[in-house]
Amino acid sequence: MIKPNEDIFKYYFYFIQERMNIFWNKYTENYPLTQDSTLHMYKFTNVYRAMDRVSQYLIKNVIYTDDNFSDKDILLRIIVFKIFNKPETWEYLEKEVGRISIENFDLRRINNALLLRKEHGPIFNNAYMMTGTHTLYNHLDFKHEKWLQMVKEELIDQSVLDKIIDSNSLSEVFDLLRECSFIGDFLAYQYAIDMNYSNVIDFCEDSFVKAGIGAIRGVKKCFTNESSKKYSNEDIIKFTQDNFEKYQSIFGFDDFKPLFGREPSLIDLQNCFCETDKLLRVKMPELQVQNKRIKQQYKETPMPLELFFPPKWNINHKIEKSCLEPTKRELTLF
Structure with missing residues (x-):
């Protein structure tokens, strides 16, 4: 008991x-x-x-916008925002490279913009202890490059985003995210909840x-x-x-x-x-x-x-x- x-x-x-x-x-x-x-x-x-406040920003300015984003676009936007978890970084990115979407996910432009941004202060929120160590991405120099490359190669190219859209439970979303490089139990759960704020998936938070x-x-x-x-x-x-x-x-x-x-x-x-x-x-x-x-x-x-x-x-x-x-x-x- x-x-x-x-x-x-x-x-x-x-x-x-x-x-x-x-x-x-x-x-x-x-x-x-x-x-x-x-x-x-x-x-x-x-x-x-x-x-x-960061969750409020995510809901209002990243997920529920006036733009006609696809379901995959919305999930990508959530992940990219949450990697940095910093509204200032997000606003800078969208100003420099345009609205974040599958079509507009140009790693070279995004990484170059972030390198310039780093010169003026942190690009990551210290609320999440983000790591960037994985043998698949050791050839990249910067943490943000490694994370964004993982998003491209695993979440997009390996159709993880599509699998999340077709998932049947919050725990299944967690499992799909947990299999990605850098994403442990804590982040997988947090990201799953963030995605569940959207209309792309809709599972009970008590499940x-x-x-x-x-x-x-x-x-x-x-x-x-x-x-x-x-x-x-x-x-x-x-x-x-x-x-x-x-x-x-x-x-x-x-x-x-x-x-x-x-x-x-x-x-x-x-x-x-x-x-x-x-x-x-x-x-x-x-x-x-x-x-x-x-x-x-x-x-x-x-x-x-x-x-x-x-x-x-x-x-x-x-x-x-x-x-x-x-x-x-x-x-x-x-």
Whole structure:
């Protein structure tokens, strides 16, 4: 039987509720956003993955555009954007080489443009630790060249994109991506979710989950050794979803306000284990599982929150500030 360490697991639900309160407070311009000094000082992702600014950019500016892109074009655009995971790099590329598509995927032009861009700063987002080591591509000098060559030779030329279009499940998309060079479990799952934001594929986000390294650390902290040894991390994430309301009630965090009626899915709960691991480095520093400190501090951006979600979620029409009340309840700070 899966059994959490309740004295620790409560921080998972505390994070979810307080981080969501921060979002609603910011959205309704209700300051201060939080009384929690840790959440105020350090950078933590949103409860919902699709709410984070890079995901929002991907959905609005890469996937759902006014251009008449084919299904393969859309998948290619998602992959190319996510390799760098940096809106500035994407905008630069589309300005220099044109709209990214199968027809316009000219490696020489793209690589040359990126070499010039590198002179003015990083082209990769440091949120993903991108590697570039594989014997097939050792003849290339730069990491971005290796990644883009892999996209050309494997995803396009070996028809992986076509296979994804014809796939029957989210786990099958994960498996297809996992077979590609450089793409491990974490990126395969993240890319599969990104592709699932589009209309090219449409699988339930609760049908498959894969724990990343940070989530695994969070699971190890929140669950007994017996549970973490006997059950997979994915089993425990699913257990958390199945018992979500139960533990919200037990820990007193049962007035959680979901994203316009959309409950957190497995990808969101997986991400929250990663963020809880970070939170516990401050709240319970004696629980050491590899990383000992939080690396990124929070810097508020002046950019407004202009939310847009995959239209198939059917929640965009609910995004109206006038219908939202500021979150005024203060949670107990551990």
